[in-house]
Amino acid sequence: MNWFVNIFVAPFTEFSFMRHALGAILSLALGCGPVGTFLVLRRMSLSGDALSHAVLPGAAVGFLMYGLSLTAMSLGGFLAGLGVVVLAGVVSRLTPIKEEASLAALYIISLALGVLLVSIKGTSVDLMHVLFGTILAVDDPAILLVAGVATVTLITLAVLYRPLVTECFDPGFLRAVSKSGSVVHLMFMALVALNLVGGFQALGTLMSVGLLILPAVAARFWAVQVWSLSLAATLIALASGYFGLLMSYHWELPSGPAIVLTAGVFYLSSLCLGPHQGFLSRLVPKKHLKN
Amino acid sequence: MLRAIDIHDLTVGYNRHPAVHHLSGRFEPGALTAVVGPNGSGKSTLLKAIMGILRPMDGTIDLGGLRAGQLAYLPQQAEIDHTFPINVLDMVTLGHWPFLGPFGRVGQVQWAKTHAALAAVGLVGFERRPIGSLSAGQFQRVLFARLFLQDASVILLDEPFTAVDTKTTEDLLRVVLEWIRQGRTVVAVIHDLDQVRTNFPYTLMLARKPIAWGPTSTILTPANLDTARCIAEAWDQNAPVCHEKS
Numbered sequence: 001m002n003w004f005v006n007i008f009v010a011p012f013t014e015f016s017f018m019r020h021a022l023g024a025i026l027s028l029a030l031g032c033g034p035v036g037t038f039l040v041l042r043r044m045s046l047s048g049d050a051l052s053h054a055v056l057p058g059a060a061v062g063f064l065m066y067g068l069s070l071t072a073m074s075l076g077g078f079l080a081g082l083g084v085v086v087l088a089g090v091v092s093r094l095t096p097i098k099e100e101a102s103l104a105a106l107y108i109i110s111l112a113l114g115v116l117l118v119s120i121k122g123t124s125v126d127l128m129h130v131l132f133g134t135i136l137a138v139d140d141p142a143i144l145l146v147a148g149v150a151t152v153t154l155i156t157l158a159v160l161y162r163p164l165v166t167e168c169f170d171p172g173f174l175r176a177v178s179k180s181g182s183v184v185h186l187m188f189m190a191l192v193a194l195n196l197v198g199g200f201q202a203l204g205t206l207m208s209v210g211l212l213i214l215p216a217v218a219a220r221f222w223a224v225q226v227w228s229l230s231l232a233a234t235l236i237a238l239a240s241g242y243f244g245l246l247m248s249y250h251w252e253l254p255s256g257p258a259i260v261l262t263a264g265v266f267y268l269s270s271l272c273l274g275p276h277q278g279f280l281s282r283l284v285p286k287k288h289l290k291n
Numbered sequence: 292m293l294r295a296i297d298i299h300d301l302t303v304g305y306n307r308h309p310a311v312h313h314l315s316g317r318f319e320p321g322a323l324t325a326v327v328g329p330n331g332s333g334k335s336t337l338l339k340a341i342m343g344i345l346r347p348m349d350g351t352i353d354l355g356g357l358r359a360g361q362l363a364y365l366p367q368q369a370e371i372d373h374t375f376p377i378n379v380l381d382m383v384t385l386g387h388w389p390f391l392g393p394f395g396r397v398g399q400v401q402w403a404k405t406h407a408a409l410a411a412v413g414l415v416g417f418e419r420r421p422i423g424s425l426s427a428g429q430f431q432r433v434l435f436a437r438l439f440l441q442d443a444s445v446i447l448l449d450e451p452f453t454a455v456d457t458k459t460t461e462d463l464l465r466v467v468l469e470w471i472r473q474g475r476t477v478v479a480v481i482h483d484l485d486q487v488r489t490n491f492p493y494t495l496m497l498a499r500k501p502i503a504w505g506p507t508s509t510i511l512t513p514a515n516l517d518t519a520r521c522i523a524e525a526w527d528q529n530a531p532v533c534h535e536k537s
Binding site (some may be wrong): 033041043047160161162163165168169170171173175176177178179180224225226229 | 344362363364366370371372375376382385392394423425437467
C-alpha cells in the first residue's frame with residue numbers, strides 16, 4: 001500500500017505547489033470538457049487551435065506593460081481572443097470569406113505580432129513561459145482565476161444549452177425562429193477564448209487547446225449523446241490533469257506537455273478500444289439483427 | 292390569424308442580377324398555392340425573401356402584421372448536420388420554440404403535442420432514433436412534425452416532396468391539406484405538375500419574372516409553360532441596368 005501512496009498521493013500531501021497545480025488543472029478540466037465537446041461537435045477543432053494562437057499578442061502586451069503578471073496577461077489574452085473572434089465573425093458575415101478562413105488569417109497575424117512583442121522586451125526564458133506554461137508556479141490568484149473561468153463556463157453553458165445545441169446542428173432553424181444565433185455563437189466562442197486563457201498558465205498558449213480538444217475527441221468513442229459526451233470528456237480531462245501532473249513530478253518533465261501527452265494517450269487508447277466505432281470494435285463485427 | 296401576404300413590385304436577386312423580377316400579387320389567407328417554374332426561375336428566392344433571409348432589391352413584402360419569425364419555413368436543403376447526436380423526439384420538440392423560446396420548460400402539454408405531431412406524420416416508434424439513422428423520407432417527416440408544432444398561420448415549403456417516395460408524399464400531403472382545413476396559408480414550391488393540378492387550388496408560375504398567378508386550371512396552360520421555359524433559359528451576363536417601374 002505504501003508504494004501506492006508514494007506514487008499517487010504523497011506528491012500532493014507533501015508539496016503545496018503540487019496541491020495548487022492539481023487544484024488549477026482539475027478546475028480547468030471541468031470547463032474544458034463540455035466546451036471542447038461543443039467545439040468538436042461544431043467541427044471547429046482547428047478554429048479552437050487557431051484561437052489559442054490568437055491569444056498570444058494580448059498576453060504579450062500584458063507582459064510588456066506589467067511583466068510576468070498573471071492578471072495582466074490573462075486579461076490581455078482574453079481581449080485579444082475576443083477581438084479575433086468578433087473580427088472573424090464580422091468579416092464572415094459581411095464578405096464571402098468563410099469564418100475559418102478569417103480565423104486562420106487573423107490568428108497567424110496575431111501570433112506573429114505576439115512573438116514580436118515578447119521578443120522586444122523579454123528574454124527567451126519569458127517567451128518559453130508564455131508559450132508553454134509553468135503550472136508548478138500556480139499561486140492563489142491563479143487558482144481563483146481558473147476556478148472562476150470554470151464557474152462562468154458551466155453556468156453560461158447551462159443557460160445557453162438549448163440555443164447552442166440548435167445552433168450546432170440546425171442553424172437555419174434557429175435563424176427562422178430567433179435572432180439569437182449570432183449572439184449564441186459569439187458567446188460560445190468567448191467561452192472558448194476564456195478557457196484558453198484559463199489554461200494559459202498551466203499549459204501555455206500553444207498547448208492550452210490540448211485539454212479542450214483531446215478529451216472531447218476521445219469521448220466520441222465512448223458516448224453518443226451531448227450530455228454523455230460532455231461527461232466523458234470532463235472525466236478524461238480530469239484524469240489527464242491528475243496523471244499528467246504525477247508524470248511531470250516523478251520524472252521531472254515540464255507539466256504542460258506531460259498533461260497534454262497524457263490526454264493524447266487517452267485519445268489514442270479510445271481510438272483503439274472505444275466501443276463506438278473504435279478500431280477494435282471494427283475487428284470484431286457483430287452479427288446483424290433480424291429487423 | 293387570417294392575414295394575406297401582399298407582394299408589391301418585388302425584385303430580389305444575387306449580385307444585382309434579379310432572380311425574381313417585378314413580382315406583384317397576394318397570397319390569400321387560407322389559400323394553398325403552388326409555386327412552379329423551371330430550375331433557376333426564382334422560386335426558392337421568393338420564399339427566402341418572404342422569410343426575410345434575403346433583402347429585397349426593390350419593392351415590398353407585407354406580411355399583414357406578422358413578423359418573419361412567426362412564419363414556418365421548410366428550406367430545400369436544410370443545413371442540418373445529420374451526424375449530430377440528437378434523437379427524433381428532441382429534434383421535433385424544438386418546434387415548440389416559438390412558444391417556449393430558449394429557456395421555457397417543456398411540460399406535459401408540450402410532450403403530448405410532440406407525440407401527436409409524430410403520430411400525424413407517421414413516426415410513432417422512431418422517438419429514440421438518432422437523426423443520422425433516418426432515410427430521406429423519414430427525415431422529411433421529422434421536419435414536417437417540427438413545422439406542425441410551430442403552429443404558424445403561414446407555412447412556406449420549398450420542394451417538400453422532392454426525393455421522397457409516393458407513400459411519404461401522400462402522408463405529408465395529407466398533413467398539408469389538414470393545415471389548409473385549419474385556415475393556415477401554405478405556399479409550396481412543387482415540380483410535379485400533376486400533383487399541382489390535383490391538390491393545389493392556386494398556382495404562381497415564375498420564370499424570374501412572373502408568368503401567371505391565379506386559379507391553377509387557368510395557369511398551367513401549355514402556352515404559359517412554354518413561355519416560362521424560354522425565359523428561364525435566357526440569361527444575360529452583361530444585362531443593362533433595369534429602369535422599369537410597374
